[in-house]
Amino acid sequence: MALDGIFLKCLTDELSQALVGCRVEKIYQPSRDELVFAFRTTSGVKRLFLSARADGARVHITNMPPENPDKPPMFCMLLRKRLSAARLVEIRRVALERIAQFVFSATNDLGDEVTYSLIAEIMGRRSNLILVQDGKIVDAIKRIDFTTSSVRQVLPGEKYVYPPGQDKMDIFHTPAQTVQAALDASQKPPAKAAMDVIMGISPVVAREFAGGLTVRELLEYASHPQPFVLLENERAFDFTFLPVRQYGDLVQMKTYDTFSELLDFYYFERERRARTRQRAHDLFVHVTSLCERAHRKALNREKELADCADKDRLRLWGDLISANMYNLQKGSLFYDLQDFYTGEPVRIPADPALTPAQNAQKYYKEYRKKQVAEKMLTGFIRDAHDEAEYLETVLDAIERAESGSDISAIRRELADGGFLKRKNAREKAPKPLGPLQFVCDGGLTALVGRNNVQNDRLTLKEARKNDIWLHTKDFPGSHVILQTGGVSPSEQALHDAAVLAAFHSKGSSSSNVAVDYTAVRNVKKPSGAKPGKVIYTDYKTLFVTPTLEEAERLKKQ
Template sequence: MTYDAYLIARMAHELAPLLVRARLQKIQQIDVHTLLFSIYHPDSGERALIVSADPAHPRIYLKPRGFQETVGESPSGRLLRFRKWLQGGRIVALASEPGERILTFTIEHKNEFHDLQTRKLIVELMGRHTNAILVDASGIILESLRTVTQEMTRYREIVPSRPYTPPPPQQKMLAHTLTEETWQALGEKPGLAELIREQSDNCAPHDPTIDREAERSTQKDVHAEADLQVAREAYATWIKQHFSGIGTPLAAEIAYRTSLKKDPPFTTLKQTLSAVLQGKEKAQIVQSGDKITFAALELTHLDGDKLTFPTVHEALLYFYEHIAEERLQQNRIRTLAQPVQARLKKLEEKITMFKHMEAERPLIDTYRSYGTALLAYAHAVLSGETEVMLDDPFGDGKTLTIPLDPDLSPVENANLYFKRAQKLSTSLQKAAEQLKAAEQEKAYLESIQAHLAYADAQALEEIKLELAQAGILKKGRLEIRDATKKKRSSAHKDKKYPNIERFRSYRGSLIYVGKNNLQNDYVSLRLGKKGDLWFHVKHHPGAHVLLRTEPGQRPDEKEIAEAATLAVYFSKARNSSQVPVDMTDVKNVYKPNGAPPGFVLYRGEQTLFVTVDEAMIEALLSRRLKGHEQ
């Protein structure tokens, strides 16, 4: 999502009453580029302000009370500095820079000597260059979410102890302060707006009650509609080129409204922008296929599924908590799935090669037969021959045609064949071992693929760490390696365990579901106790499921069916019917030495055949427990 200056100005207008006078109670770090400010306002209570300079997902929005967010386990040096200069402070002002994509929070904070000091948190919402910069009262940079050095840009440095320099000015006019005289002085360019109005005369009148496609199909001249669209696009481009802070959706909407001829072009431009700034327009999210457009006004020029909100900050909350989070999750999954798929492709090539090598195994016996025959009938072989026919010493009257090296004696030729047989035997033995290892690794990676299909954010983070530990994620992923080290040290220090998702059976029994290999190991080997029932889909990667049983109580058929259904639902066989699910007492499950994560063996199983029942799975999902088993 991209911000323009008018959306940011509208956001500042809306957020000021909610944030000014609020105290920064706590500052936490969600990730390396994202801060969470827990704030308390005397009128509206507790909220969370999210500020992120993530190049792939820059954002700023306000979350309501009762918010939940995963934060880092140990504070970074950057976070400690933000806390030192901001935590406990009070927001006294919030403003946007006219025509710029910048929000400035003015914060009063007492230092260790209880002297009141003023800081400014400047949030530059500029796509992949987004940053949050903390400066003191004299404009000296104290800290920032992203450091920018001279090697990265010649225009300005963003490093501590340097004076803050704003982004380069756009050298454009502010459209909402434009006078009609200035508009006319722009010359013939505003004629584009008049061209739109002329082109619209050739098209059928706009009727908002008629479906857009149906409306176009009734127009007299398709070419006139095409010409009108070209004129709109040209006018929208001109608006962006000449006026500061107007983004593509806003410019396109102004051009479209101009073509409706309700008001003169200048009036349409001014009224639309004023309505946005004053909060008279409703914010809107439009989704058409994979494309999502967000704006601080209703986008009447676009077709698609539309969600309308009374305020920009409500629209932002919905966008980031639902649409963007879902897309971000899919991007994370793709990021992890790509190296897994690449490794699987290499493994499949190796497996094919090893299987082709296995086809040469009969040659071992052939070479040994040649060598034995040459030794047995050495007296019958003449020197210098390139081929000889001898009786097979292991066959019933079978004759062997044996190629010879004419420069070698019969005994030397025999030894050559014995060496070939031994070399091939050794090679095939190693190939068989490598084939077994490759097939095991393939099964392991296929299990990760299956888990990625239904992983939530927590499970995905654990899969990422698992892949890093397995060496699948290596080069260019320092943050993953660092996270892995932290995870290992944290595991030794705090003895934390994977978060396991829990469900209730219809009778109230606990059902645990592992959503990745680390969780599966914990469910199968650590969490269960004697008498608990363990489930897993046969011959398919998927979740290990544990049905908790109380002493003296045996699960009934429906509870067993529910646990087996969850095993199928969280597996690669989700959409199949009559899926075999193995069930056994958890005490019968064990892990072989050296086995990869998620790989177990079991005995004493009973096989059930399960087809996912939609009503049953919906009931189970509705009984999903909040929080996780630690």
């Protein structure tokens, strides 16, 4: 991760142009270490995302709608009281340190103008978001007392002191030849020397000096930066403000229009999956266990079913004994008879304690027992496979869940199906989540179900008969409805919707994913089927390779 001092300078310059002079409309705290400020601008609402997470501290404009907890945390309520309707007047930096200071002009309860600073310290596990007034700390998203740090406490009422600075050279305020001379004089490898001498660069930038990057070139790139993300096998692993040559052809570089857009892309997939996995870990383990049990149940029943394969032979033996009753005697260990159908000799085991008629009835009884067992086992196996298939779709939904609300909806679905005990029998049903919305070619809206219950509602109740229904052929995944409005969608619109179906499925990382599509009128739900299970006819198939970039493009249109 390369959110270094120079990158932060580029980012805050961009944020200043977009947000300075705008007023705060809403403030959210989606999680313990994250804030979202909604600003009213001339071009609409823009959301400023601030994070103090150790593995993802950053500030940038985001297009992702924030999750708003039912009960806001105390720090969020404090910010709402102090900064609601406040105007952002300036974004300051401290040299090339990873510190951004957002200065607000607000009005207190007496109507007097008050200045607040929300200071974002982006420093790994020591990252923090601190509200300061007149040099004193009002509060922080992370309070640091003497038990945590003997050097610097961050507590309400304490004087705010900047973290210790780096004794390095700022390329914007130090002559390039002076910085270059310090590098040339170092006895260390170029990358290590650059890290020791130059303020505000990350290891990925420092390694470029080993490939011949000069201080003047670095200054030129920093003065005219471009947002670059580095990808390996289409997975983003780093980002920076200059073109990177150290990896050669092993990685791809992708540029973005803004630094905020880059960070939104880089962190979205990584943090979404990490956060939902953390929230849903116990649920995922529970459903995985249920799924494995269903597979084992099916396997055991199939073994029992295999034991019924000889039932017709038992009936034949009973028929042969009955037909030859007059030639058979009690006390025999076996009967040597001739098969009706093949003419081949057949030796049939017999119980010497039973008469021939009793031996025949014994085989008829065993035949009927296995006949009934076969019918029951076939149903059990079908039910076990259906259950396993359903639970696979639930696991897919858990992996793709984007918020705690999604996880809650999945828990309720499992409880309704008897797969999970309810925490509170009197618990009020949450408001149903809306489907994910995208815009395909021609301005057609595509709706994507978040879970099986919503898939049913979307396909069977909300979609119109002439809308297009899409689903991956070979993977569990979401139902996708392309709303046609009575017009025939273009091939590109169908392709866009198919990409969404593939992306929101277990096959999201696969290539050439088969996606079936048909009119909604051709989709039916079998009687008694579990949530999300449908059958469809008169369909066609598209093959697409889903990517996060394409899914994001459709979301942002």
